[in-house]
Amino acid sequence: MGVKKVKVVKEEKASESFNEKNQCLFYPGASNCAGCPETIAVRAILSVAGKNTIIVNATSCLEIVSSQYPYTSWGVNYIHGAFENAAAIAGGVSLALEKLGKEGNVIALAGDGGTLDIGLQSLSGMLERGEKVCFICLDNEAYMNTGVQRSSATPFAASTTTSPAGKIIKGNVTWKKPIAEIVVAHRIPYIATASIGYIDDLKVKVAKALKKENQPSFIHVLNPCPLGWKFESHQTVQIGRLAVETGMWVLYEIENGSFKLTMDVPKRKPVEEYLRAQGRFSHLFKEENLHIIKEIQKRIDEEWERFRKC
Amino acid sequence: MKKVLEGSHAIAEAVKLCKPGVIAAYPITPQTHIIERLSEMVADGELDAKFVNAESEHSAISICLGAQAIGVRTFTSSASQGLALMYEVLYIVSGMRLPIVMVVANRSLSAPLNIWNDWSDSFGARDSGWIQLYCESIQEAVDTVIQAYKIGEDEKVSLPVMVCIDGFFLSHVYEPVEIPDSKIVEKFLPTYKGRVIDFNKPISQGMWAGPDYYQEFKKAQHEAMENAKEVIRKTNNEFKKIFGRGYGNGLVETYNMEEAEYALITMGSLSGTAKYVLKSKKIKDIGLIRIKSFRPFPVDEIKKAIKNLRGVGVLEKDISPGLGGTLCYELRGLTKKKNVSTFVGGLGGRDVKIEDFLKIFKAIREERGELIWV
Numbered sequence: 001m002g003v004k005k006v007k008v009v010k011e012e013k014a015s016e017s018f019n020e021k022n023q024c025l026f027y028p029g030a031s032n033c034a035g036c037p038e039t040i041a042v043r044a045i046l047s048v049a050g051k052n053t054i055i056v057n058a059t060s061c062l063e064i065v066s067s068q069y070p071y072t073s074w075g076v077n078y079i080h081g082a083f084e085n086a087a088a089i090a091g092g093v094s095l096a097l098e099k100l101g102k103e104g105n106v107i108a109l110a111g112d113g114g115t116l117d118i119g120l121q122s123l124s125g126m127l128e129r130g131e132k133v134c135f136i137c138l139d140n141e142a143y144m145n146t147g148v149q150r151s152s153a154t155p156f157a158a159s160t161t162t163s164p165a166g167k168i169i170k171g172n173v174t175w176k177k178p179i180a181e182i183v184v185a186h187r188i189p190y191i192a193t194a195s196i197g198y199i200d201d202l203k204v205k206v207a208k209a210l211k212k213e214n215q216p217s218f219i220h221v222l223n224p225c226p227l228g229w230k231f232e233s234h235q236t237v238q239i240g241r242l243a244v245e246t247g248m249w250v251l252y253e254i255e256n257g258s259f260k261l262t263m264d265v266p267k268r269k270p271v272e273e274y275l276r277a278q279g280r281f282s283h284l285f286k287e288e289n290l291h292i293i294k295e296i297q298k299r300i301d302e303e304w305e306r307f308r309k310c
Numbered sequence: 311m312k313k314v315l316e317g318s319h320a321i322a323e324a325v326k327l328c329k330p331g332v333i334a335a336y337p338i339t340p341q342t343h344i345i346e347r348l349s350e351m352v353a354d355g356e357l358d359a360k361f362v363n364a365e366s367e368h369s370a371i372s373i374c375l376g377a378q379a380i381g382v383r384t385f386t387s388s389a390s391q392g393l394a395l396m397y398e399v400l401y402i403v404s405g406m407r408l409p410i411v412m413v414v415a416n417r418s419l420s421a422p423l424n425i426w427n428d429w430s431d432s433f434g435a436r437d438s439g440w441i442q443l444y445c446e447s448i449q450e451a452v453d454t455v456i457q458a459y460k461i462g463e464d465e466k467v468s469l470p471v472m473v474c475i476d477g478f479f480l481s482h483v484y485e486p487v488e489i490p491d492s493k494i495v496e497k498f499l500p501t502y503k504g505r506v507i508d509f510n511k512p513i514s515q516g517m518w519a520g521p522d523y524y525q526e527f528k529k530a531q532h533e534a535m536e537n538a539k540e541v542i543r544k545t546n547n548e549f550k551k552i553f554g555r556g557y558g559n560g561l562v563e564t565y566n567m568e569e570a571e572y573a574l575i576t577m578g579s580l581s582g583t584a585k586y587v588l589k590s591k592k593i594k595d596i597g598l599i600r601i602k603s604f605r606p607f608p609v610d611e612i613k614k615a616i617k618n619l620r621g622v623g624v625l626e627k628d629i630s631p632g633l634g635g636t637l638c639y640e641l642r643g644l645t646k647k648k649n650v651s652t653f654v655g656g657l658g659g660r661d662v663k664i665e666d667f668l669k670i671f672k673a674i675r676e677e678r679g680e681l682i683w684v
Contacts, residue, residue, distance in 0.1 A: 051509055051510075051512070052509045053509075054380070054507065056376065063518070064518065067514055067516075067517045067518060068517065068518055068519075068520065069517040069518065069519040069520075069523050070517075070523065072514035072517065074512065074514050075512060076509075076512050077507055077509065077512045077513060077514075078512070078513075078514040078515065079376065079379050079514075079515045079516050080514075080515070080516035080517065080518075081372060081375055081376070081399070081402055081516055082372070082398055082399060082402055084368070085368060085369060085372035085375075085399065087369075088364065088368070088369035088370075088372035088373050088376070089372045089373070089375055089376035089379075090376060091362070091369075091373055091376065092332060092334065092362075092372065092373035092374060092375060092376025092377040092378075092379075092380075092384075093376040093377065093379070093380050095331075095332050095360040095362065095373070095376075095377055095382075096331065096332055096376065096377035096378075096379075096380035096381065096382040096507075097380060097507075098360065099331040099332060099359075099360060099377075099382050100331075100380065100381065100382065100506065100507075102507065102509075104507075104509060121365060121366060121369070122365075122366075122368070122369050122372065124365065125364060125365030125366070125369050126369075128365070129362065129363070
């Protein structure tokens with residue numbers, strides 16, 4: 001649970017909770033699970049965005065851990081509305097700021113459900129209208145807040161509570177929805193993918209996404225979830241890197257229509273390493289399911305070639 | 311000077327006088343003429359507002375939520391399925407205490423699909439925590455829009471307001487209307503001073519609350535609704551003093567009650583026909599009680615008005631399947647009299663004619679005390 005007032009001690013100055021002026025933008029004490037990537041991402045985002053920021057948060061893990069009345073973790077203005085309308089609310093916020101003649105960053109933060117599934121229409125509307133919003137999807141690849149149910153961001157073959165690995169059906173039967181590519185079709189100025197495994201890369205991308213001439217902008221951040229993906233809580237950053245090293249997650253940006261791989265991986269590790277590290281894929285290592293790993297590797301190879309040709 | 315205007319266009323003129331900074335809407339019959347006219351005003355520079363063509367009603371109300379939370383006055387308009395699609399956000403707006411004003415051009419709900427008038431849409435949002443004011447005429451709709459901002463923004467209230475008008479019957483009809491002078495409206499309704507965002511004093515809005523606090527929020531909303539009764543009365547009086555037009559006491563209007571033994575209770579444009587029939591047929595034993603404010607519900611006024619009557623009849627354009635007329639059952643709680651008849655009619659735009667009113671009056675006198683379909 002977050003606390004409103006925090007005594008600032010010298011040691012804490014160095015932490016990303018506080019900016020160079022000693023202002024706390026996201027207070028310590030949010031009630032995340034151990035090893036949760038959400039606050040890592042939020043602190044990185046706010047360290048770039050600064051205090052003149054309004055966060056519009058979709059209903060999500062992040063919202064629950066940071067905004068329990070009468071406490072708040074937020075040292076910046078914060079609005080939570082509902083699950084599917086963060087983009088619309090953020091659009092309204094940006095128009096209101098223009099009307100008031102105030103300058104500030106409007107950042108919508110939503111999970112994969114609030115972006116790819118229930119929030120897709122609202123996101124598309126905001127992007128199409130060209131409102132001055134930076135929309136950041138913190139993707140942990142399932143509905144973690146309600147107990148790890150499958151979303152359209154859940155990878156193929158992952159076992160979740162609504163796509164369990166059974167005797168007949170071996171986990172999730174669909175491939176992850178390519179949301180960034182759907183966003184690309186809106187021809188907005190700036191689109192990027194990121195991983196909390198590479199925090200400096202994320203910060204560079206946030207800085208670009210916050211430029212008004214680059215908005216509306218969209219960043220899709222992979223957020224490995226220890227609870228839902230079933231790995232040890234100290235491995236979060238490591239898994240975030242492994243995703244990129246295996247090509248399971250590709251880091252790129254598209255600035256005014258021009259595509260750039262922001263991290264080339266000339267020698268990709270086999271996807272098996274990524275899958276083996278997570279309990280949600282453990283069923284794939286049974287003798288009768290090993291062919292699924294091959295299927296995933298084939299898909300990654302194809303996708304990687306496709307991205308390299310962009 | 312009066313102008314002959316279509317109801318929707320007259321309402322747009324009233325909205326313009328209130329100077330909303332952000333207008334977001336999605337087209338739905340019979341509300342569209344309101345937003346069409348507003349978009350013209352913005353396009354012509356007559357109204358300095360951001361006009362947003364939202365991709366759904368859910369987003370339209372969400373855009374208003376975002377803008378209002380930052381400190382800008384907003385407006386939206388909807389009806390029927392559109393209002394139903396907003397339903398989730400309606401509760402969030404009232405819970406966040408954002409005084410958004412919305413005109414609902416009342417229309418039935420599917421299925422079967424039907425674009426015509428009844429009250430099913432806004433009655434569905436009865437408990438959403440929005441003030442609901444139902445208008446009898448286009449003039450009243452114009453005046454009520456202006457009052458709605460003042461009522462909702464009052465610090466004792468701080469609640470969103472729905473101005474409900476009967477779709478087509480009011481939205482699409484031409485009437486001579488007095489559009490108030492903008493300078494006088496400016497005095498009546500000063501610039502919005504909501505919680506304007508301050509980057510140096512950040513606040514969190516739309517928090518979640520557990521069992522230890524949630525109920526306090528709902529209690530506070532109920533108390534704000536109770537406060538709204540006095541604010542509505544006061545606003546109606548003040549408006550009457552300045553502009554010369556008032557509507558009962560703002561909550562309830564009574565008509566022809568001097569010698570009445572019975573009363574017809576109804577809302578919206580049905581009241582106009584009821585008044586005409588009572589007057590033209592020189593009926594003395596039946597009066598009219600028009601509820602203008604459905605939420606907050608004017609319990610004291612209604613109790614007082616029906617106290618010495620032999621019976622009442624409630625005419626309403628809605629049905630709660632498995633119960634009957636919603637308004638009637640709300641009123642039954644206010645009287646021990648058994649002879650409260652419900653007349654459900656006008657659903658899906660069916661005309662309630664003069665002869666229907668005569669049949670209704672006859673049934674009220676017979677003290678039938680049952681559900682009668684008109």
